[in-house]
Amino acid sequence: MFNTIDILPDYVFHGLQNITILILQYNKFRELREQAFDGLYNLVYLDLSHNNIIILPSRIIQNNEKMKFLYLHHNDIAITGPFLISPSLTLLDVSFCKITFLPHDAFIGVPNLTKLKITDNHITEIEMYAFRGLKRLELLTIRNNDVTTLDYSLFQGLDELRFLDLSNNSISIVPYGLFEYNRKLTYLFLKNNSIILPHTGAIFKSDSVLHLDISFCDIKYMPNDAFIRLPNLTTLRMTGNPLTSLKTEILQPLKKLQIVLLGPEANCSEQSFRDVFEYFEENSVVYYAPPLCNSEPTSTDPQSIYTIPITTEEPIYEIPTTSEDCVYISTPVQNNSSIKLTCSFYINNSLINVIVLFCIFMICR
Structure with a gap:
């Protein structure tokens, strides 16, 4: 954290199977690649807050099967469809991300969320089924x-x-x-x-x-x-x-x-x-x-x-x-x-x- 990293190549962390916590906050990311975190099989906690992320692939943490906590606050993320796919994720923070709209099925890919924070955005409209599937929230x-x-x-x-x-x-x-x-x-x-x-x-x-x-x-x-x-x-x-x-x-x-x-x-x-x-x-x-x-x-x-x-x-x-x-x-x-x-x-x-x-x-x- 507190560096100027702007790119994470695919498989950059491959082989680091023992990592459980990864903190990359306060960097210069604008776009993350879909396989950037592949190989982190034991990753539980990922902090990408305070970056400039605009594009976040929905499957970016799909292969991190133990992922539970994801912090994305203070980015520039737009949610236009199903946001993320992660059966294991329990906490998601997308506060301060300049989000203006929550579409239907926005969180359908994270069915095991227990905590969802969407504070301090610019949301004017939340579609009818935006929170559908969050039975454990x-x-x-x-x-x-x-x-x-x-x-x-x-x-x-x-x-x-x-x-x-x-x-x-x-x-x-x-x-x-x-x-x-x-x-x-x-x-x-x-x-x-x-x-x-x-x-x-x-x-x-x-x-x-x-x-x-x-x-x-x-x-x-x-x-x-x-x-x-x-x-x-x-x-x-x-x-x-x-x-x-x-x-x-x-x-x-x-x-x-x-x-x-x-x-x-x-x-x-x-x-x-x-x-x-x-x-x-x-x-x-x-x-x-x-x-x-x-x-x-x-x-x-x-x-x-x-x-x-x-x-x-x-x-x-x-x-x-x-x-x-x-x-x-x-x-x-x-x-x-x-x-x-x-x-x-x-x-x-x-x-x-x-x-x-x-x-x-x-x-x-």
């Missing part, structure tokens, strides 16, 4: 693109999908049944889109989604039955939306709700949110939200402590739930809400007293 990130529409059957067949990130696109409509057949989908990120919600009815249907992020989606109004088809939701992030009111009826179907991050774009919440905050307290839902407008600062109470919100950095499949984890403590103030990160343990006063008395006893002894 667990993580799919398409954030930071220009996607505007999602076909209702786009994710059908992704039976193992657990983590889906569609943040920072231009999506306006989320089809009602888009995620209905992704039975294991747990984390769903739709942050920073311009989602138009229906006037009535559920925003979409999913029995498996536990963590949903619809922050900064320009949502002005939330229908009463918005979450009626998300029965198992436990974490909801909806900060940064210009909501002026929110009814408790909207949240009542969420019987398993544990954590909510809520707040308009303003520095304080409208008085109409008071009923919602009281609902959270009555139902032991831990929440963060700016203080009510025209209200006096309040001291930190148990409702202002919550587990660290998950980020979109994969492969996060678990959210901390024990008291031994780091927590955010939010202290509402009049014009702004400060948040500080702390790692603490929940210890009651009696236990502290016992510890102090024991220490005094040992010192005296």
